[in-house]
Amino acid sequence: MSALRTLFIGGTGVISSACVRAAVTAGHEVTVVTRGRSRQRPPPDGVRALEADARDAEALRGVLRGVLGDERFDVVASFIGYSASDVAVDLEVFAGRTDQYVFISTCSVYAHPAAVLPLRESAARSAPLFEYPANKIVCEDLLLAAHRTTGFPVTIVRPAHVYDRTTLPLLAGWTAVERMRQCRPVVVHGDGTSLWNLMHADDFARAFVPLLGNPRAVGEAVHVTSSELITWDQIHLAVARAAGVEPVLVHRSSEDIGRVVEWMDVVLREDFRHSVLYDRSRLGDLVPGFAEQYTVASGMRETVEWFDADPARRTVDESLDEAFDVLAGTRAPVG
Incomplete structure (x- = not known):
């Protein structure tokens, strides 16, 4: 695959920092927008780091215009979309300006207990009492509606529980x-x-980066999860x-x-x-041969x-x- 012009909204978290590193390793041109630099997970050499409140449309437009002008992005990936207003900003700013918008959701959107296992991406979603996945469902629905009505090129990625060396996957830490x-x-x-389901962030990133620039992933929701039970x-x-x-x-x-x-x-x-048990056949179709x-x-x-x-x-x-x-x-x- 040729180098992609990629913009990551967020880039210092457990998942996003690993994806930034993997995208750079793959030879892509990476720009990240964050509120500030992270001492724990700084961007690697070669990454253009911009500082702005990405949830403020004018601030986001301003920082991008100042550095990149009116150029398009091959891919925009949002790691910090947590509410309808967050997604509304990205729909406003990136409509017509990217060939693929990747939204990081969560496998917690599915109704529990599951009626059928393994869970497919088409399984029922419901989280009436848990605010985080409930908001992610709203975000997904807004983006998919935009895809249906205007062709907004969304790909929804659903991770399960992702950790890296700085985090313990126990509530008690x-x-x-x-x-x-x-x-x-x-x-x-x-x-x-x-x-x-636990997945190391570096493994997540190795599955995630091949989805970037893949036209077959547009309009799709995809599990990026571990195969280990x-x-x-x-x-x-x-x-x-x-x-x-x-x-x-x-x-x-x-x-x-x-x-x-x-x-x-x-x-x-x-x-x-x-x-929980997740069907990974769609990931296998899009990223053949992936293994943790x-x-x-x-x-x-x-x-x-x-x-x-x-x-x-x-x-x-x-x-x-x-x-x-x-x-x-x-x-x-x-x-």
């Missing part, structure tokens, strides 16, 4: 690892056997083994956890407790090594630590 290393129980929702108990075991310990796992219902840790309530009840390079085990080893390399990264949430003691029965509830 590093607090869970510290508890494991202290031989204290870590709480897992349900019975720990529900299936989940893994339960929540297995995820915790992979983290523990990377940390050099055997964990003590205690199982509690999502409802019980939500009563003690309020912010986990909707996430667990509406998303994490449900088994990371397993969850190898990814967790990389992540734990990153945290262990700097004590400042190994922070413990004291309120969550206390909540786990309550849920594990080693501390009496307060009040």
Whole structure:
């Protein structure tokens, strides 16, 4: 494929930074628009970095006009579209100015529990109580309506749970690892056997970049997910083994956890407790031969090594630590 003139809205997050690196490696000309530079995930050499509030149409137009004039982009990819107003800005600014607009959505848009597994991209979408996927559904619908009525060249990409070396794919984060290393129980929702999908950001990026400039992906929604089947108990075991310990796992219902840790309530009840399995046949058609390079085990080893390399990264949430003691029965509830 020839080099593409690409614009990434966002470029310093877990997913977007990996995609920027992969696009540069593939030889594409990459411009990113962010609110500021990231110390943790700075853009690589060769990337044109612009600073603007991408959710302000005039500010976005201004920064692009100042550097790029009225030229078109082969691809615009939005990693920070979270609301109808966000998408409205991009429809206004990029209509007629790009051959492909890629919107990063989420696999959390699907109705749970799923009526049929594996989930196809055409499966029912519904998230009445979970704001994040509910807003993504609204964004998807606006973009697809624009595609139907005006030909706006949208591609919707749905990732599942993506992590990189700086993130642990546990709601308790590093607090869970510290508890494991202290031989204290870590709480897992349900019975720990529900299936989940974890994908390393570098693997996501390797699947994502070949979708750019692909006319067969326009007007489509595509899963970019891992092929590895893994339960929540297995995820915790992979983290523990990377940390050099055997964990003590205690199982509690999502409802019980939500009563003690309020912010986990909707996430667990509406998303994490449900088994998920995604059909990847469309991705296989569009990116033939794609296969992940990371397993969850190898990814967790990389992540734990990153945290262990700097004590400042190994922070413990004291309120969550206390909540786990309550849920594990080693501390009496307060009040």
